[in-house]
Amino acid sequence: MSVETLSTVHAHGGVQGVYxxxxxxxxxxMEFSVFVPPHEAGAKLPVVWYLSGLxxxxxxxxxxxxxRAACAELGLIFIAPDTSPRGDAVPDDPDGSYDFGLxxxxxxxxxxxPFVEHYNMRDYIETELPALIAETFPxxxxxxxxxxxHSMGGHGALTxxxxxxxxxxxxxAFAPIVAPIEVPWGQKAxxxxxxxxxxxxxEYDACALIRxxxxxxxxxxxxxxxxxxxxxxxxxxxxxxxxxxxxxSLTLRMQAGYDHSYYFVSTFMADHLAWHAxxxxx
Amino acid sequence: MSVETLSTVHAHGGVQGVYxxxxxxxxxxMEFSVFVPPHEAGAKLPVVWYLSGLxxxxxxxxxxxxxRAACAELGLIFIAPDTSPRGDAVPDDPDGSYDFGLxxxxxxxxxxxPFVEHYNMRDYIETELPALIAETFPxxxxxxxxxxxHSMGGHGALTxxxxxxxxxxxxxAFAPIVAPIEVPWGQKAxxxxxxxxxxxxxEYDACALIRxxxxxxxxxxxxxxxxxxxxxxxxxxxxxxxxxxxxxSLTLRMQAGYDHSYYFVSTFMADHLAWHAxxxxx
Numbered sequence: 197m198s199v200e201t202l203s204t205v206h207a208h209g210g211v212q213g214v215y216x217x218x219x220x221x222x223x224x225x226m227e228f229s230v231f232v233p234p235h236e237a238g239a240k241l242p243v244v245w246y247l248s249g250l251x252x253x254x255x256x257x258x259x260x261x262x263x264r265a266a267c268a269e270l271g272l273i274f275i276a277p278d279t280s281p282r283g284d285a286v287p288d289d290p291d292g293s294y295d296f297g298l299x300x301x302x303x304x305x306x307x308x309x310p311f312v313e314h315y316n317m318r319d320y321i322e323t324e325l326p327a328l329i330a331e332t333f334p335x336x337x338x339x340x341x342x343x344x345x346h347s348m349g350g351h352g353a354l355t356x357x358x359x360x361x362x363x364x365x366x367x368x369a370f371a372p373i374v375a376p377i378e379v380p381w382g383q384k385a386x387x388x389x390x391x392x393x394x395x396x397x398x399e400y401d402a403c404a405l406i407r408x409x410x411x412x413x414x415x416x417x418x419x420x421x422x423x424x425x426x427x428x429x430x431x432x433x434x435x436x437x438x439x440x441x442x443x444x445s446l447t448l449r450m451q452a453g454y455d456h457s458y459y460f461v462s463t464f465m466a467d468h469l470a471w472h473a474x475x476x477x478x
Numbered sequence: 479m480s481v482e483t484l485s486t487v488h489a490h491g492g493v494q495g496v497y498x499x500x501x502x503x504x505x506x507x508m509e510f511s512v513f514v515p516p517h518e519a520g521a522k523l524p525v526v527w528y529l530s531g532l533x534x535x536x537x538x539x540x541x542x543x544x545x546r547a548a549c550a551e552l553g554l555i556f557i558a559p560d561t562s563p564r565g566d567a568v569p570d571d572p573d574g575s576y577d578f579g580l581x582x583x584x585x586x587x588x589x590x591x592p593f594v595e596h597y598n599m600r601d602y603i604e605t606e607l608p609a610l611i612a613e614t615f616p617x618x619x620x621x622x623x624x625x626x627x628h629s630m631g632g633h634g635a636l637t638x639x640x641x642x643x644x645x646x647x648x649x650x651a652f653a654p655i656v657a658p659i660e661v662p663w664g665q666k667a668x669x670x671x672x673x674x675x676x677x678x679x680x681e682y683d684a685c686a687l688i689r690x691x692x693x694x695x696x697x698x699x700x701x702x703x704x705x706x707x708x709x710x711x712x713x714x715x716x717x718x719x720x721x722x723x724x725x726x727s728l729t730l731r732m733q734a735g736y737d738h739s740y741y742f743v744s745t746f747m748a749d750h751l752a753w754h755a756x757x758x759x760x
Contacts, residue, residue, distance in 0.1 A: 206704065206733075207741035259740075262544050265748070422488065451488075458541075459489035466547070 199332050202227065208264040209234035214254065217328060221320035222281035223313060228325065229258040231274040232335060233267050242340035242476035243273045243329065244469065245364075247321065247356075249347030250381070251299045253278050257346070262462035263469060270473040273336050277325055279348065281314040289388075295381050296388050302376070303352030304400050306389040315389055322356055322363070342366035342472045346461050347425070348373055348381070350417070354402035354435075358410040366475035368416035368468045370461045371423055374435035375403045381429050403438040414445040416471050418464045420454030481614050484509065490546040491516035496536065499610060503602035504563035505595060510607065511540040513556040514617060515549050524622035524758035525555045525611065526751065527646075529603065529638075531629030532663070533581045535560050539628070544744035545751060552755040555618055559607055561630065563596040571670075577663050578670050584658070585634030586682050588671040597671055604638055604645070624648035624754045628743050629707070630655055630663070632699070636684035636717075640692040648757035650698035650750045652743045653705055656717035657685045663711050685720040696727040698753050700746045702736030 204213040210233040219226040235241055244267070246257055254276040257263070267274045280286075280301030287310040288297035306315035330338045343364045345353035350372020357367030376382020377397050386397040398404040419432045426432070432448055439446040454460040486495040492515040501508045517523055526549070528539055536558040539545070549556045562568075562583030569592040571579035588597035612620045625646045627635035632654020639649030658664020659679050668679040680686040701714045708714070714730055721728040736742040 205737055205739060205741045206702070206735035206745075208745045212741055260541050262547065262744075264744070265544065265547075420488070453488035455487055457487060459487045459494055462544075462546070463488075463490045 199328065207231070208268040210264065210268055212258065212264065214258070219281070219320055219324060221316040221324045224281040224283050224286060226278055226281070226320070227254055228275060228277045229254040230329070230333065231264055231267055232333065233271055233273070235271060235335060239335060240337035241271050241273050241335050242342070242473070243275060243336050243338065244472050244476075245321070245341065245343040245353070246274060246276045247303065247343070247345030247349030247352040248276065248279050249345070249349050250279070251294050252349075253299070256458065257461070260458040260462060261465055263465050266466040266469040270469055272469060272473060272476070273333065275325075275329060277321060280317065286314045287311060296384055300348065300385065302348060302385040302389060302400070303356060304385070304389050307396065308389060308391040311389050317352075318356070321352065322360065340365060340476045340478070342476055344368045344370070344468055344472065345372065346370040347430075347456065351376060351382070351402065354415070355400050355405060357412060358402060358405040359399065361410075361412050366472045367412050368471060370417075370464060370468070371419050371425070371430055371456055372402070372417060372432075373430060375401060375431055377401045377404060378434065379429045379431060403434050406435075406438040406442050406444055411442075411444055413475075414447065415439070416468060417446065417448045418451055418460075418468070419448065420451050420456060420460045422453050423456040423460070425456050481610065489513070490550040492546065492550055494540065494546065496540070501563070501602055501606060503598040503606045506563040506565050506568060508560055508563070508602070509536055510557060510559045511536040512611070512615065513546055513549055514615065515553055515555070517553060517617060521617060522619035523553050523555050523617050524624070524755070525557060525618050525620065526754050526758075527603070527623065527625040527635070528556060528558045529585065529625070529627030529631030529634040530558065530561050531627070531631050532561070533576050534631075535581070538740065539743070542740040542744060543747055545747050548748040548751040552751055554751060554755060554758070555615065557607075557611060559603060562599065568596045569593060578666055582630065582667065584630060584667040584671065584682070585638060586667070586671050589678065590671060590673040593671050600638070603634065604642065622647060622758045622760070624758055626650045626652070626750055626754065627654065628652040629712075629738065632656075633658060633664070633684065636697070637682055637687060639694060640684060640687040641681065643692075643694050648754045649694050650753060652699075652746060652750070653701050653707070653712055653738055654684070654699060654714075654717075655712060657683060657713055659683045659686060660716065661711045661713060685716055688717075688720040688724050688726055693724075693726055695757075696729065697721070698750060699728065699730045700733055700742075700750070701730065702733050702738060702742045704735050705738040705742070707738050
């Protein structure tokens with residue numbers, strides 16, 4: 197596996213890099229960003245995965261996420277992958293919408309139609325990219341990983357974390373899609389990537405996973421009350437209900453006045469990173 | 479004077495807004511951003527001006543500057559104006575370059591050619607916009623202002639601050655142009671906006687202002703050693719020399735490994751804001 201360095205820059209005492217490699221999961225070049233905080237030579241540092249939302253690439257959180265100061269203070273490596281395969285060969289939504297296809301991989305392995313070949317973001321995030329990070333970044337302690345995400349990426353973090361609690365010590369989300377089976381964004385994506393057999397959808401729905409018995413030590417979610425997607429697409433109360441019913445520990449913080457943007461994410465980023473760091477201690 | 483609100487969003491407990499008004503200085507609509515931190519009703523808060531660099535609008539620092547957490551903690555209002563007049567009626571560099579014309583107002587009042595009508599960024603920043611802020615934001619304590627900037631905006635902050643020490647309690651800069659009379663960016667701008675009489679250039683050159691007797695209590699500058707513009711355009715050692723010769727207090731911190739980007743600015747932003755806050759105490 198070979199990784200091309202697109203850029204590295206000093207920031208907050210560490211190094212913010214952007215990298216490209218050819219993915220075996222998506223059969224495309226993929227870009228991701230990694231922040232490595234200042235550290236002693238030979239030190240091993242925990243790794244926080246950040247999954248982004250619809251329309252985003254790695255660049256949105258890398259530029260606007262305000263995570264570096266906290267990662268430098270807490271000694272965390274921060275990794276931001278892309279949200280879908282990219283390129284002219286990759287099929288997109290024929291309607292050109294923002295919520296399916298390019299920039300909208302939904303962290304699934306597609307099983308339907310023209311999407312099967314490239315749209316394997318689940319394998320990419322869960323398996324391929326961690327192996328690449330372990331090989332490429334000697335300071336990354338892959339025995340101490342955690343995962344967070346925003347919106348579609350919050351859905352990704354919750355579902356990936358719930359399916360593999362042994363791989364991630366902490367799972368949190370900003371304004372996640374918690375019940376894709378029940379909402380328009382999720383229904384379009386799951387139907388499009390997986391087809392009409394809804395039994396195959398359940399492993400990509402955080403509420404369904406909880407109902408099916410998946411558990412994490414605890415979960416942290418921040419959700420803006422002024423988020424215009426809350427009522428139709430996010431429905432965080434459904435996750436609260438699933439967790440309450442199942443006895444899953446959940447800290448769901450409804451944040452008055454906050455919307456769905458990176459102004460919201462960046463406000464609570466340092467909080468989430470401190471929460472992760474506490475759970476990532478050696 | 480009327481101000482149109484383009485957007486407001488909750489961030490770090492305060493409100494980040496973007497506004498538009500028609501400027502009498504530039505005779506164009508102008509956009510600026512203001513962050514008002516959380517505060518008690520009726521409180522009066524100090525105001526920090528941030529002047530941006532070549533090619534930037536208010537948006538660059540607003541999205542990537544990482545100033546809100548510190549401003550919320552320190553109780554500072556943060557204002558980011560645009561870098562030039564905008565619009566089809568505004569003359570640009572005939573060559574379409576990035577370093578003159580639109581996005582490159584250099585914080586001067588133009589006295590030459592087609593630029594006289596609109597390129598009056600000095601009046602705009604020193605006089606018109608402070609009056610507008612005083613009228614529009616009742617929490618702004620205009621008796622406690624300070625100014626900082628990046629690159630061309632560092633030049634703006636230094637020259638404006640040196641000319642009006644009674645208006646600004648603190649002046650700092652990230653990678654500023656300190657001697658525009660001596661470097662290609664500055665020579666092009668000053669010749670283009672002011673004409674060939676170099677005596678008129680001196681009030682727009684921080685080194686020349688120091689040599690002519692301008693003084694501030696102290697000045698803070700951070701400069702990346704890996705900044706590719708350092709040797710040809712920024713030449714921070716010339717400012718050190720001018721300050722040493724004149725007995726002007728200067729803290730010039732050469733930062734190993736850092737470049738000219740917002741990854742550099744955001745790294746040292748909280749430091750600068752704390753330094754300003756100390757000098758803006760009631």
